[in-house]
Amino acid sequence: MTALVVDTPPPRRIPDRLSTPFRRLLGSWEVLLLAVTIAIFIANSLASPHFLDPWNLSDATYNFTEKAMIAFAMTLLIISGEIDLSVAAIIALASTAMGAAAQAGFGTPALVSVGLGVGLLCGAFNGLLVARVGLPSIVVTIGTMSLFRGIAQIVLGDQAYGGYPASFAWFGQGYMSDFPWWPALPVFEVITFEMVAFVCVALVFGILLHQTAFGRRVYAIGNNVFAAQFSGIPVERTKFVLFLLTGLMSGFAAVCLTSRLGSTRHTIAAGWELEVVTMAVLGGVSILGGSGTIPGVVLAAIVMGLVTFGLGLLNVPGIVMSIFIGLLLILVIALPIVFHRIRSRAAA
Amino acid sequence: MSRLLKHRELLLVAIIVALVAAFAYRAPGFASPESLANIFNDTSILIILALGQMAVVLTRSIDLSVAANLSFTGMAIAMINAAFPEIPLAILIAAALGIGAMLGAINGLLVWKVNIPPIVVTLGTLTIYRGMAFVLSGGTWVNQNQMTPDFLNAPRLPVLGLPLLSWTAILVVVVMVVLFTRTVFGRALYASGGNPTAALYAGIDVGRTRFFAFVLSGALAGLCGYLWVSRYAVAYVDIAVGFELDTVAACVIGGISTLGGIGTIAGAVLGSLFLGVIKNALPVIDISPFWQMAISGLVIIIAVTFNARQERRKGRMILRDAAKSRARPSELAEGAAA
Numbered sequence A: 001m002t003a004l005v006v007d008t009p010p011p012r013r014i015p016d017r018l019s020t021p022f023r024r025l026l027g028s029w030e031v032l033l034l035a036v037t038i039a040i041f042i043a044n045s046l047a048s049p050h051f052l053d054p055w056n057l058s059d060a061t062y063n064f065t066e067k068a069m070i071a072f073a074m075t076l077l078i079i080s081g082e083i084d085l086s087v088a089a090i091i092a093l094a095s096t097a098m099g100a101a102a103q104a105g106f107g108t109p110a111l112v113s114v115g116l117g118v119g120l121l122c123g124a125f126n127g128l129l130v131a132r133v134g135l136p137s138i139v140v141t142i143g144t145m146s147l148f149r150g151i152a153q154i155v156l157g158d159q160a161y162g163g164y165p166a167s168f169a170w171f172g173q174g175y176m177s178d179f180p181w182w183p184a185l186p187v188f189e190v191i192t193f194e195m196v197a198f199v200c201v202a203l204v205f206g207i208l209l210h211q212t213a214f215g216r217r218v219y220a221i222g223n224n225v226f227a228a229q230f231s232g233i234p235v236e237r238t239k240f241v242l243f244l245l246t247g248l249m250s251g252f253a254a255v256c257l258t259s260r261l262g263s264t265r266h267t268i269a270a271g272w273e274l275e276v277v278t279m280a281v282l283g284g285v286s287i288l289g290g291s292g293t294i295p296g297v298v299l300a301a302i303v304m305g306l307v308t309f310g311l312g313l314l315n316v317p318g319i320v321m322s323i324f325i326g327l328l329l330i331l332v333i334a335l336p337i338v339f340h341r342i343r344s345r346a347a348a
Numbered sequence B: 001m002s003r004l005l006k007h008r009e010l011l012l013v014a015i016i017v018a019l020v021a022a023f024a025y026r027a028p029g030f031a032s033p034e035s036l037a038n039i040f041n042d043t044s045i046l047i048i049l050a051l052g053q054m055a056v057v058l059t060r061s062i063d064l065s066v067a068a069n070l071s072f073t074g075m076a077i078a079m080i081n082a083a084f085p086e087i088p089l090a091i092l093i094a095a096a097l098g099i100g101a102m103l104g105a106i107n108g109l110l111v112w113k114v115n116i117p118p119i120v121v122t123l124g125t126l127t128i129y130r131g132m133a134f135v136l137s138g139g140t141w142v143n144q145n146q147m148t149p150d151f152l153n154a155p156r157l158p159v160l161g162l163p164l165l166s167w168t169a170i171l172v173v174v175v176m177v178v179l180f181t182r183t184v185f186g187r188a189l190y191a192s193g194g195n196p197t198a199a200l201y202a203g204i205d206v207g208r209t210r211f212f213a214f215v216l217s218g219a220l221a222g223l224c225g226y227l228w229v230s231r232y233a234v235a236y237v238d239i240a241v242g243f244e245l246d247t248v249a250a251c252v253i254g255g256i257s258t259l260g261g262i263g264t265i266a267g268a269v270l271g272s273l274f275l276g277v278i279k280n281a282l283p284v285i286d287i288s289p290f291w292q293m294a295i296s297g298l299v300i301i302i303a304v305t306f307n308a309r310q311e312r313r314k315g316r317m318i319l320r321d322a323a324k325s326r327a328r329p330s331e332l333a334e335g336a337a338a
Helices: A021-026 A029-047 A054-063 A065-079 A087-103 A108-132 A137-156 A166-173 A193-211 A213-223 A225-230 A235-261 A272-282 A294-313 A318-347 B002-006 B008-026 B033-058 B066-083 B089-112 B118-137 B149-156 B164-182 B184-194 B196-201 B206-232 B243-253 B265-284 B291-313 B320-325 B329-337
Strands: none
Touching: A029 A294, A054 A065, A054 A193, A054 A294, A065 A193, A065 A213, A065 A235, A065 A272, A065 A294, A087 A108, A087 A137, A087 A235, A087 A272, A108 A137, A108 A166, A108 A235, A137 B243, A137 B291, A166 A193, A166 A235, A193 A213, A193 A235, A193 A294, A213 A225, A213 A235, A225 A235, A272 A294, A272 A318, A272 B118, A294 A318, A318 B118, B008 B265, B033 B066, B033 B164, B033 B184, B033 B206, B033 B243, B033 B265, B066 B089, B066 B118, B066 B206, B066 B243, B089 B118, B089 B149, B089 B206, B149 B164, B149 B206, B164 B184, B164 B206, B164 B265, B184 B196, B184 B206, B196 B206, B243 B265, B243 B291, B265 B291
16 A cells, blocks of 8 residues: 555545535435444344333443443544543443442442542543653553553452442433432333433533534544644643543443442453444544544444344344454444545546 | 663663562572573563564554454364364464464455554454454363363473473574564564655555564464463463553563554563563562553553653654654545545
């Protein structure tokens, strides 16, 4: 590949006239994902008679809600040209800290603050090393991935923490109908707390990325870090904040996951970093930075959740599912590149 | 002192000697020749894998799939040995190298021909290869009694006072020294990582060099698959989980720049030995082996910070941020083109 190392980008073909907004929408990645979602939904409901049960579907959302919350923050980080491979290790450390706090007799509000606080601290540590010291994020987060989970391993050994207070279970197992002041409609009996959290987090990150100056800066940094620097964008600070956000969301995911499982081992959330990155990339986020949208990642989260749930209904073991995830990650990146090359070769 | 700091290898030797001396103070037997030979033998597999990783890292790439490759190849070789005990060991080892090289070639092709960033490719193949090991074995173990004595004993055979496993590592080191410093391929590895654009103008096919670096890393991982399975006398899906991080750590500690183009074989070997000494010393000084992972992580972070300072000191870059984004100028160009 000679194009890999040539400094000047190859000339871009400029169309004679712009296509209509409707046609552009049809050709977009998000619409393609939506079609895939619907197809998988139909295929699943044909494959298993139990798929369309509302309780089943409600359970299925646990497959993606926690990972997706991290994926939204990861989306912003990848758009800015960095990556965080330590997210799953942050979950392990935050969960261990919460377990230790629960053993010490702290109540639910304290546990949640501990989880979020540890997440923030870990994110700040990553951010400091990448944004301030200027180290490559891949190597730094490979190191912290080992460090954070290693600390959890030192604390826990082969033991497990349990004994969380009953009110703590609500984050991972609660339904909206459990809320005393929430309107008592039958729908809310199958709507979980995590679903609502997922929607809220998606909205917050969607607005942050697409409607604020901060979001513009993230795109600018990812597209051309020099231009961004010379335009007066605080590159270091922005990247630091993105690592903080990723840490915070990992902490929040740790709260939900720990509450759902009710126990903590040092292997908790092992391999999640891969699924979170896959989710973002499947959602149309360019791994090279500079482009991607939150709606795309929302759809990707649902697609991955439905696929793993469908495979689960067909009794496919977890490690085989991970083959699908790995293939999905590579194919989703490879196919557009291959198609693009075929098309440009045909045009030439 | 600043002279010494410039010579990473000397510094590492000093640190390792100091560590061994400190541990020997606690446990007198630690520095005995047998104990040191034992540590070297224990670190042999890491050394071999780290040299493969080094080839990849030199070209500004990373191979996170080495441990999964090791697991799959080890499982495949153990199953062949269990099913057909009459196949001679030499053919099995050749098969291990071949299977490993093939898995490495898949990584290399995706990086070279499809132009996907190496981190993404190998993060994907990491789960795929380990998943394939599960599919291959159906989740079952291949135990000691199913493997032939030849298969199990070969790495243990003492030759001139050292087990064959240690000699294998020494042989690989020698071959790699020749390959990296005395061949066109070796020069191409350094050139395509140091400055891809200049390498291109010098007539080096950067993509092809990366491809062969991945094949090399894969072949060595395959070899280690056999060594691991025969050494521990068992093959199951989860062998060497997370070991890819140790290989990256060994390289980073040894001063191999993750931005490519900088590093020596001696550095990678010493980086591996550093980790090996710590791993073997933990039980001696009564620290739980659960500390191992956190220590590796901490050492990676310290080493990468140290490397970055050393590289910056050369003063090649005028703008600080130019140095930062030097990591991916080719990718920036690609991103702008996309």
